[in-house]
Amino acid sequence: MGPRIGEGPQMPDRSTKATMGAEDIHERKVSMEPRDSHQDAQPRGMFQNIKFFVLCHSILQLAQLMISGYLKSSISTVEKRFGLSSQTSGLLAAFNEVGNISLILFVSYFGSRVHRPRMIGCGAILVAVAGLLMALPHFISEPYRYDHSSPEDRSQDFEASLCLPTTMAPASALSNDSCSSRTETKHLTMVGIMFTAQTLLGIGGVPIQPFGISYIDDFAHHSNSPLYLGILFAITMMGPGLAYGLGSLMLRLYVDIDRMPEGGINLTTKDPRWVGAWWLGFLISAGLVVLAASPYFFFPREMPKEKYELHFRQKVLAGGASIGSKGEELSSQHEPLKKQAGLPQIAPDLTVVQFIKVFPRVLLRTLRHPIFLLVVLSQVCTSSMVAGTATFLPKFLERQFSITASFANLLLGCLTIPLAIVGIVVGGVLVKRLHLSPMQCSALCLLGSLLCLLLSLPLFFIGCSTHHIAGITQDLGAQPGPSLFPGCSEPCSCQSDDFNPVCDTSAYVEYTTPCHAGCTGRVVQEALDKSQVFYTNCSCVAGNGTISAGSCESACSRLVLPFILLISLGAAVASITHTPSFMLILRGVKKEDKTLAVGMQFMLLRVLAWMPSPVIHGSAIDTTCVHWALTCGRRAVCRYYDHDLLRNRFIGLQFFFKSGSLVCFALVLAILRQQSREASTKATVKSSDLQEL
Numbered sequence: 001m002g003p004r005i006g007e008g009p010q011m012p013d014r015s016t017k018a019t020m021g022a023e024d025i026h027e028r029k030v031s032m033e034p035r036d037s038h039q040d041a042q043p044r045g046m047f048q049n050i051k052f053f054v055l056c057h058s059i060l061q062l063a064q065l066m067i068s069g070y071l072k073s074s075i076s077t078v079e080k081r082f083g084l085s086s087q088t089s090g091l092l093a094a095f096n097e098v099g100n101i102s103l104i105l106f107v108s109y110f111g112s113r114v115h116r117p118r119m120i121g122c123g124a125i126l127v128a129v130a131g132l133l134m135a136l137p138h139f140i141s142e143p144y145r146y147d148h149s150s151p152e153d154r155s156q157d158f159e160a161s162l163c164l165p166t167t168m169a170p171a172s173a174l175s176n177d178s179c180s181s182r183t184e185t186k187h188l189t190m191v192g193i194m195f196t197a198q199t200l201l202g203i204g205g206v207p208i209q210p211f212g213i214s215y216i217d218d219f220a221h222h223s224n225s226p227l228y229l230g231i232l233f234a235i236t237m238m239g240p241g242l243a244y245g246l247g248s249l250m251l252r253l254y255v256d257i258d259r260m261p262e263g264g265i266n267l268t269t270k271d272p273r274w275v276g277a278w279w280l281g282f283l284i285s286a287g288l289v290v291l292a293a294s295p296y297f298f299f300p301r302e303m304p305k306e307k308y309e310l311h312f313r314q315k316v317l318a319g320g321a322s323i324g325s326k327g328e329e330l331s332s333q334h335e336p337l338k339k340q341a342g343l344p345q346i347a348p349d350l351t352v353v354q355f356i357k358v359f360p361r362v363l364l365r366t367l368r369h370p371i372f373l374l375v376v377l378s379q380v381c382t383s384s385m386v387a388g389t390a391t392f393l394p395k396f397l398e399r400q401f402s403i404t405a406s407f408a409n410l411l412l413g414c415l416t417i418p419l420a421i422v423g424i425v426v427g428g429v430l431v432k433r434l435h436l437s438p439m440q441c442s443a444l445c446l447l448g449s450l451l452c453l454l455l456s457l458p459l460f461f462i463g464c465s466t467h468h469i470a471g472i473t474q475d476l477g478a479q480p481g482p483s484l485f486p487g488c489s490e491p492c493s494c495q496s497d498d499f500n501p502v503c504d505t506s507a508y509v510e511y512t513t514p515c516h517a518g519c520t521g522r523v524v525q526e527a528l529d530k531s532q533v534f535y536t537n538c539s540c541v542a543g544n545g546t547i548s549a550g551s552c553e554s555a556c557s558r559l560v561l562p563f564i565l566l567i568s569l570g571a572a573v574a575s576i577t578h579t580p581s582f583m584l585i586l587r588g589v590k591k592e593d594k595t596l597a598v599g600m601q602f603m604l605l606r607v608l609a610w611m612p613s614p615v616i617h618g619s620a621i622d623t624t625c626v627h628w629a630l631t632c633g634r635r636a637v638c639r640y641y642d643h644d645l646l647r648n649r650f651i652g653l654q655f656f657f658k659s660g661s662l663v664c665f666a667l668v669l670a671i672l673r674q675q676s677r678e679a680s681t682k683a684t685v686k687s688s689d690l691q692e693l
Helices: 014-030 050-073 075-082 086-094 096-109 116-140 181-205 208-219 225-236 238-250 278-297 314-319 321-340 352-367 370-401 405-433 438-461 557-575 578-588 591-610 612-622 643-692
Strands: 502-504 509-511 521-527 530-536 547-549 625-631 634-641
Touching: 050 075, 050 086, 050 116, 050 181, 050 208, 050 225, 050 238, 050 278, 050 370, 050 405, 075 086, 075 181, 075 278, 075 370, 086 096, 086 181, 086 370, 086 612, 096 181, 096 591, 116 181, 116 208, 116 278, 181 208, 208 225, 225 238, 238 278, 238 370, 238 405, 352 370, 352 591, 370 405, 370 438, 370 557, 370 578, 370 591, 370 612, 370 643, 405 438, 405 557, 405 578, 438 557, 438 578, 438 643, 578 591, 591 612, 612 634, 612 643, 634 643
Parallel strands: none
Antiparallel strands: 502 509, 502 547, 521 530, 530 547, 625 634
16 A cells, blocks of 8 residues: 555654553553553643544535435426526536535645644535535525515416407416526526535535544544444445435425415425426525534644544443444545545646656556556446436435435435445455455446346336427327317417416326416415415316326326335445445556546546536436427526436436446456466466476
8 A cells, every 4th residue: 555645754753652552552451551651641632632523524414415425316306497408507516626625636636734723624615615505506595486476466467368259368388588787697697606605615625524534534543543434434334325314304484485476375295387486495504604614723733643543341332343344444435545645646746847847757647557448447437427417316306206306315315325234244244254355346247237227128118208298298199289279268368488387187188278278267275274276177188187286297107116226226236336446456456656646547437527527417307398488588496397308318328428437447346357267378388397307
C-alpha cells in the first residue's frame, strides 16, 4: 500500500509516539489497564479526542449526503414546479460534480498545509448555503398555480376547464398576458439560482471527506484507524436512504404550505398536478449541516495521537466477533477513499508548478496499465447505471405504475438502498474471509455483473402500455372512445395548454380537461373526510355520463413491488463487486502509483459517469414524451409518456451499462489468466534451467 495520508512535517513527534506504542503493546494486550495510566488521568477536552471527531464527522458526512441526495428524491416535483425537461433536471442533478472536480486536485494538494478541521467546517457551511439557495426559488416565486384561473378568485377554478361557449369563457382562461419577457427572465433566474446552488454544493463538499479521513488516520492509533473509518463509512452510507425518506415525508405536504390560499386546494397527492413541499427538505438538511459543522471550528490543527488500542474483555470479544469483522470489512471498503486526499502527494515537497509538470507523466504511466484501465471502465459503467437509477427511478416508478412521488421515494429509501449497502458489506466479507487473489476477485466481479444483468431482463416485461388519452394517444382497441363521438367538444372553447385530467372509468379513457370531454357541470361528494369531484353532462362520454377528476389508475400498479424487488436485488448483487474491484486496482498497479491510481479512478468516475449519466438518462426519457406542456410557447414539463417506450429505453440504458461492466470484467479475468500462465511458464523454465546447472 502507498504512504498513509497526512504524514508530513507537521508531525515531528510521530516516531517517538510510535516507539512508545511498540514498547507498551505487549502489556496492553495482556491487561485492559495501560502502563502509563497516570497520563490518561490528565484531563483532556472532547475536542482533543479523536473518537469525538469520528462521531462529528460521521454526522457531518451523513448530513452532507442527505442534502446532495435530496434533489434526486424530488426531481419530478422540481420539474413540474419550474417547467423543466428531464434533460435539464438531469443536468441540474449532475452539476454539483462540476464544482467538485474543478477544485479536488488543488484542495487535496494543499491538504497537509492547512488547518483541516476549519477547512472542513468552512466547506460544510458552504454546503449549507447551497441548500438554502436551492430552497430560495420557492420564496421569490409566485404561489404555484395548477390551473389558469386567477389565484385571487378560486371560486372560478373549475370554470376555466369546463365546456363553455367562447363568449362565456373566463377571460383568465383565454388571456396570455402572463407570457412576457419579465416572466421568462424570472424563470431563467430561478433555474440559474438552482444551478449556482449545485455548483456551490460541489465546491463545499471537496474538503469534507478527504480531510476528515486523513485527520482520523493521522491521530488515531494505527490499530483503531480501520475501525473508526469503518464506523464512519457505515454511518455515511445511510445518508442517501435518509434523503429519500425525507423526500417521501416532504412531498406529502403541499408546496405552498406556508402560503395556502383562503379556500384551500382541490388536489390530492395522486393528482398529476400535485407538487409537494420540495423546498422544505433542503431547509431541514441545511440546518443539520450547520449543526454538524459547528464543532469543527474548535478542533485543533493537530491533536495528541491516540496511544492505546481499543480492547474488550475476552468474553465480549468472543460474543462480538462478527461485529468486529464487519467493521473491518467496512474499513477495507473505505480504504480507497482514504487515498483520495493523497492524490497529488506524489512528492509532498513539490511546488504547485513542479507538481503540474510531473503529474502528466505519472498519469500516462498509470493509464497504460490494462488492468487498471479495464477495472475503472467497468466501474464507470456501474456508476453510470447507479447515477441514472438514483436520479430518475422515482420518476420512472411514478409514471409507469401510477404511484405517488412520496411512495416511490419510500420504496428506494427503505428497500433498494439498504440492500445495496448489504451487498457492499458482503463483498468486503468475501474478500477478507476467503483471502481472494486478484484472479478470484475478478471472477467474483464477473459473477456479480452477470447475475445483475440477468435480473434486469424481466424488467423489460413488467409494465403496461399507456392508456388511451383522448387527442394524444390512440388505443386501437379502446371502445367506446372519442372516435365514436367526433367533434363532441368542438362547441367548447377548450384551451390546448390547460391541464386538469379526468377519467372515464367505464371506457378507460382519459381527457386532459373536463372541457375536452364536453362536460358542463361539476359535483363534489364528501365522504369520510375526503372529497371526490365528478364532472357531469359530458358530451364525449356515452349517454352524456359522469366522469371522475384525476388521471386514470394504471392497470399495473400491483406490479410495482415485483419491479422494485428485482431492481433492489440487482443493486445488491452489483454492489458485491464494489470491494473486489477496488482490490484489483490496489493490487494491480505499482506500489508507488497506488495513491495516484485510486485518485485517478475517483476523477474518472466523476467525469465519465456521475456527470454525464443523469443527462443521458434525462435525454432518453424526454424522447419518450408524447405530450409536452407549453409555457409561453416553449416546451416545459412532459405530461404524458409512451410507457412502453419509456420502459424499454430506461431499462435498456441500464442493460447497456451492465453489459459494459460485464465485458470489462471478462477481459480483466482473461488478462489475469494469461499473466498467470506466463508466470507459471517462466517459473517452469527457470526451475528446469537450475536443474540442468
